[in-house]
Amino acid sequence: MRAAPNRPLEFTAANASRLARMTLAGISREFPNKPGDVLLSPRDVVRPRKSHPAFFGCFDWHSSVHGHWMLVRLLKRFSDLPEAKEIRRRVGHNLTPAKLLAEAVSFGRPEGKSFERTYGWAWLLKLAHELATTDDADMRQWSRNLEPLAATIVALYLDFLPRQTYPVRTGLHNSTAFGLVFAWDYADAARKSKLKSLIAARARDYYLGDRDYPAGLEPGGSDFLSPALIEADLMRRVLEPAVFRRWLRKFLPGLAEGRPRTLLTPAIVGDRSDPQLVHLDGLNLSRAWCMRSIAGALTEGDPERAVLMRAAQRHAIAGLGNIQSGHYGGEHWLASFATLMLSTPEP
Numbered sequence: 001m002r003a004a005p006n007r008p009l010e011f012t013a014a015n016a017s018r019l020a021r022m023t024l025a026g027i028s029r030e031f032p033n034k035p036g037d038v039l040l041s042p043r044d045v046v047r048p049r050k051s052h053p054a055f056f057g058c059f060d061w062h063s064s065v066h067g068h069w070m071l072v073r074l075l076k077r078f079s080d081l082p083e084a085k086e087i088r089r090r091v092g093h094n095l096t097p098a099k100l101l102a103e104a105v106s107f108g109r110p111e112g113k114s115f116e117r118t119y120g121w122a123w124l125l126k127l128a129h130e131l132a133t134t135d136d137a138d139m140r141q142w143s144r145n146l147e148p149l150a151a152t153i154v155a156l157y158l159d160f161l162p163r164q165t166y167p168v169r170t171g172l173h174n175s176t177a178f179g180l181v182f183a184w185d186y187a188d189a190a191r192k193s194k195l196k197s198l199i200a201a202r203a204r205d206y207y208l209g210d211r212d213y214p215a216g217l218e219p220g221g222s223d224f225l226s227p228a229l230i231e232a233d234l235m236r237r238v239l240e241p242a243v244f245r246r247w248l249r250k251f252l253p254g255l256a257e258g259r260p261r262t263l264l265t266p267a268i269v270g271d272r273s274d275p276q277l278v279h280l281d282g283l284n285l286s287r288a289w290c291m292r293s294i295a296g297a298l299t300e301g302d303p304e305r306a307v308l309m310r311a312a313q314r315h316a317i318a319g320l321g322n323i324q325s326g327h328y329g330g331e332h333w334l335a336s337f338a339t340l341m342l343s344t345p346e347p
Helices: 013-027 061-077 084-094 097-106 119-132 137-163 176-190 193-207 227-238 241-251 279-296 303-320 334-343
Strands: none
Touching: 013 061, 013 084, 013 334, 061 084, 061 119, 061 137, 061 334, 084 137, 097 137, 119 137, 119 176, 137 176, 137 193, 176 193, 176 227, 193 227, 227 241, 227 279, 279 303, 279 334, 303 334
């Protein structure tokens, strides 16, 4: 999955097939597994298939969720993939009413309210959004099956966000900005006005006053998100275009001149067998999709636009060239990031 430095990257059926095979290899793989549940007694020590019957594969819950999203996305984009039948079989086996209801019930435990907050929550709503925007009969059924769990996640957002005084500014799972990005998209598409209004208000509370962001300190050693770029990707959603452009220039004042360099240069991965260091391959992909999206919110005359488009190309090439390393620590999730990057249109 390579591209020349100055040529557009193509999302081809061959690329999609390769990505599908990567995730199909993990979506029903129960072990190794990194559980995130709080255990209150020996009775809670159960196999992943029992504790999370729909999303037990791909090493951890959130990776399983976005693995399902990725397979649905590929099936919608390339309906005649050689893997299409297997995708339908595997996804249909997991997204049943009983299994998804069990997932929803698990969030009802007092100690379950913070499970996957808010990274896994965001990906669950991303999956719900993807399933709701199709006429495919199987996907429409999966969408209906997912509704109780999506409603549970919406309720968790509505309960939590008013109580979160300060945002978590990180390039890891607890990033507040990332948790709001997909939730906004879902709320907008599903006409969840209460959730959408709350996200808009909280985004302004947390980020509207940001100036001279220290993006030169990025990347962190195990980041798979850019705190600066994911924040900007959120704000281009909640602000009017002209307001966003003014905000961006105050937020990253050197961007038009190609600064900071570390934000615009692909990260280097020192060891892809290390499950934390390999996060940086995901960072290159997530930076690329954020840069594309932010550039798309700018006008042709905005100097930041060209800077972001060139940097996005460099990051996309770096990320796509390393998604298959032979190590499950990266391979169980990087295909999803690659699919999202390839699905994000170049402006």
